Structures are given as structure tokens and as C-alpha cells.
Amino acid sequence: MRHNIDHRKLGRTTEHRIAMLRNQAISLIKNDRIKTTLPKAKELKRFVEKLITLAKKDTLQARRLAARDIHDPEALRKLFGTIAPLNSQRQGGYTKIIRYGFRIGDGAEEAIIELVGREKKFEDKTKKKAKKAEKAVEKREEEATEKESKEAEVKETAAPVEPEAKGEENPPQAEEEKVDEPKKEGEE
Numbered sequence: 001m002r003h004n005i006d007h008r009k010l011g012r013t014t015e016h017r018i019a020m021l022r023n024q025a026i027s028l029i030k031n032d033r034i035k036t037t038l039p040k041a042k043e044l045k046r047f048v049e050k051l052i053t054l055a056k057k058d059t060l061q062a063r064r065l066a067a068r069d070i071h072d073p074e075a076l077r078k079l080f081g082t083i084a085p086l087n088s089q090r091q092g093g094y095t096k097i098i099r100y101g102f103r104i105g106d107g108a109e110e111a112i113i114e115l116v117g118r119e120k121k122f123e124d125k126t127k128k129k130a131k132k133a134e135k136a137v138e139k140r141e142e143e144a145t146e147k148e149s150k151e152a153e154v155k156e157t158a159a160p161v162e163p164e165a166k167g168e169e170n171p172p173q174a175e176e177e178k179v180d181e182p183k184k185e186g187e188e
Helices: 014-031 038-055 060-069 074-084 120-157
Strands: 033-039 095-102 109-115
Touching: 014 033, 014 038, 014 109, 033 060, 038 060, 038 074, 038 095, 038 109, 060 074, 074 109
Parallel strands: none
Antiparallel strands: 033 109, 095 109
């Protein structure tokens, strides 16, 4: 019997498992959402929620303890500066796991783990794309109006063209092509 078993081993040695959880925690903090297998997500949830609870204290000791697991300074700043204040009123449950289906290659059950309260970032991507498209349309319209104004300036500054007065009453026109008549025998 497996009494008092504390965690999933995930088929890895202790050092490998801890390194993997640290790397996934950094990715989750930076991106607010990651996709992984369900057992890894369940273990990561325990790992990250302890870090967020620690970050809510915001003391030097808490920063040092968090820095043991989060080796990326940017992720550490985001953890203490953004994520912890957002969850200051929450007593736990800082992450949620959404089952995603089964992986095609090996059939492993996948899941998305994301920080609660940070979902708006993913909904705003469509708005950002719409704004980007609007800006592109406005830019094209501005370029078209600038091009038209430049063409108008060029027309205004250009001197009017007068026909040459060398004795020709009409300016030269394109000569019509003469069709060669078939030659008769004996003529060259």
C-alpha cells in the first residue's frame, strides 16, 4: 500500500522533477497559461500556488525563498509586482486546470493550466488584432491621400506643354502602318 505518498513522481528523478516544475512555473508566470499533461499540471498547481502565497507576504525573506525556485528575474518581478497583488484578497485557488483532450502521439491526457484572473489577456488578442487592422487601413488611406497631394503638387509646378513652332502646324502624329501589298513576279 502507498500510505502517506506526498507527490507524483512523474517518471523522473527528484532533481529532474524539481527542475521541470521550476521551468514550468517560470513559463506559467511569464505567459499566464501553458499546456502540458494532466499529471504535470496537477503537480505544477501545488508548486505555483505555494509560490503565490509566499509572494503575497512581499518581504525580503519571501523574495529570497521564491528566488530559490524562480531563477528568472523577470518572472520574479512579475510574481511579486503583478500576480501577488491581484490575488491579495484570494485565500487560495490561484490557478485552474482545464482538460484539453488527448495527445495524438502517445495518447497522454493534456491540460491547460492558467492563472485565475488573468484570462482577459487572451480575450484581448482579438481586440488587438482588430485595432491593428484598423491602423493598417488608416495608414493605407493616409498614404493614398499623401500620394494624391504630391501628384497634385507636381501637376501645379509643371510648365504647360506648348507645341513646337518650327513651321509645323500640327504636332507630329504617329505614322500609320502601311500594309505591304504583295509583290508581283518580276518586281523586287
